[in-house]
Amino acid sequence: MLQLSFIRENKDATLAGLRKRHFANADQIVDQVIALDQQRRDTQRDLDDTLALSNAKAGQIGLLMKAGDKAAAEAAKLETADLKARSKELADTLRQLEADLQNVLVTIPNLPHSSVPEGRTADDNAAVLEHGTIPTLHANALPHWELIKKYDIVDFELGTKISGAGFPVYKGKGARIQRAMINFFLDEALKAGYTEVQPPILINEDSGFGTGQLPDKEGQMYFATDDKLYLIPTAEVPITNMYRDVILPEGQLPTKNVGYTPCFRREAGSWGAHVRGLNRLHQFDKVEIVRIEKPENSYTALEEMSQYVQSLLQKLELPYRVLRLCGGDMGFTSALTYDMEVWSAAQGRWLEVSSVSNFETYQANRLKLRQKVAGKMQLLHTLNGSALALPRILAAILENNQTPDGIRIPSALVSYCGFDTIS
Template structure:
């Protein structure tokens, strides 16, 4: 969440940035927060004065009694008693004002970096670069759902029987391809210095709040009501929360973590081609990379992480492009996001396979994740990216690597993981 001290010192800039992101009544909300904050600080000042007054009066009582000044001692007792009652009132008022301030602050999204273009939706995103691979065919390429049925790789009906729509069953070489991609992505991350974690697949409210899924995406998460736990929508949540309430030494930065998890999302999107086949699922596999870095280096790290994701797509021999998301298409928590999209030859469209984001201090302020630089503790910056999400990668691989004879070629970099070089 946004830092109160920055709301005080950079009010106009923050309001302008929130307006750019399309936040309604940003100026009014920020002013409400600042008004509450002013009252809160006044209450703290009054509390400190009263506590000092009470302590001084308490210390004087014994001395006055010893000196035989009973009347003065009784007056000091009354002062102490009155101060205690007033302190209770002020502490209650302080708790209420802090809650009211927090309730407003968590409604505000992160402010976009100055380099983020203004825009209303995905149509206003900017194509930064494109990596071309020949996707021309001398036959009509099939969409991945037809290829998966032809080679008996995925069974959507069986998944619907077991659970419901959006929960496919992978089988045979389809299951082995999934496992191969997960191992490949994890090994690549290990080579880049990321420490691998195998985190829980359910998290508590504090974890969901820490990374910004709560309260913003509450309706998209599967909620286990009896235990008040949530199935994770991405490994970003448990992996980033590994460092909640942690102070890292500056010399230990950057902290680089990765992990594979299944991911669960209630909202599977709209109807039609956007959700057909593997395009959008309720459960899917993903390898996530997370970094905790020094604030001065976070945008260099954002570029490094994005280039790394691009390198994975090159090794999988897929055509892709990098998009800079506009303010209207960014997540609630992000300051700047690059999306990676692969071209789907069988569908003749682009599919998002990764988002790489810099959250600056938005998450770390919620997480109380700081680093110690000398004697001073400062909020670190956090970043994360999909490296990669499997469903659309599999879709693009099946469609782009299909051959005239109906077989599907496996990219050379993946063959050591699959133990087969083609399907069919």
């Protein structure tokens, strides 16, 4: 959520940022926010003045009662009726204005960083770099959804019986390589200075709001209605919300957490082409890194995170590219996002395996995550990134490393798996 004071004082910059995102009706909505805010402040002032009078009267009555002057006290009581009615009315108005303002405010996305490229769609994303060589496959190479059947390591039909489409069962070496990747990713993060956490995978409404999934994306999350809990779409939500309503002492910054969780996404409406096999699932595993940084350090931290994710891809010997997302393709809450995509050789396309973002103060403002600098409160910056999401990594390894004799496991994973080939 953007800060009201920022919008008020930087209307032009706000509008320019929203335009870069191709956010519809930006002028109208910003004007509405400013108008509502003005009304809110006027009403607040009226209410405050009324309450001040009312408080003064109550104090007088208290003194009169103490002095035993009942008659005067009763007389003073009569004078408060008006104030009471008026303050109730103003309080109602204020509450309504605040709700209206909030409802508009949450529809406004974060403002893009100055380095975010212009553009509307994924085609407009800027390529930052490409690394590794695209493998040449043998004549009878298969896409991963054939390979998993051939070697019987992931079973979609079985998952469909148990749960439904998009809930695969990993079997044998398929399950073991999943566990290997999780351990590998966590160990690497520990070496890079991250602290491992294991958060809940069901979250309440406040947490969903804190990181921006609510009210925007409720349709994308599974919801346990009896208990009003959402299944997490990413560990970003519970890990970042550990810092909701927190004033971090300076000595605790930066915080660097890593967590492994399953992730659940309804993916309502997104089924169709390009979602075969492991490309898009309702349940998948992911290791996530989350950092809280001082504002002046957050972009350095973002670069570090990007380098870190790349180091994982290099250790897995996967060809990848890094994209800087354009204004139109960025997530709602992000100020700058890098996507890492690996080459999926048999599909002949890039697969997004990580998204690393700086949210600046957008989440922190909702979370009320702050530090105190020279006696003043200041919002902190939040960042997160996948490190990494498992299914597409598995898909790329299967496809890129296939030979007529089987699938070669990247050497970094062999000690974790306990085997070097799937055959």
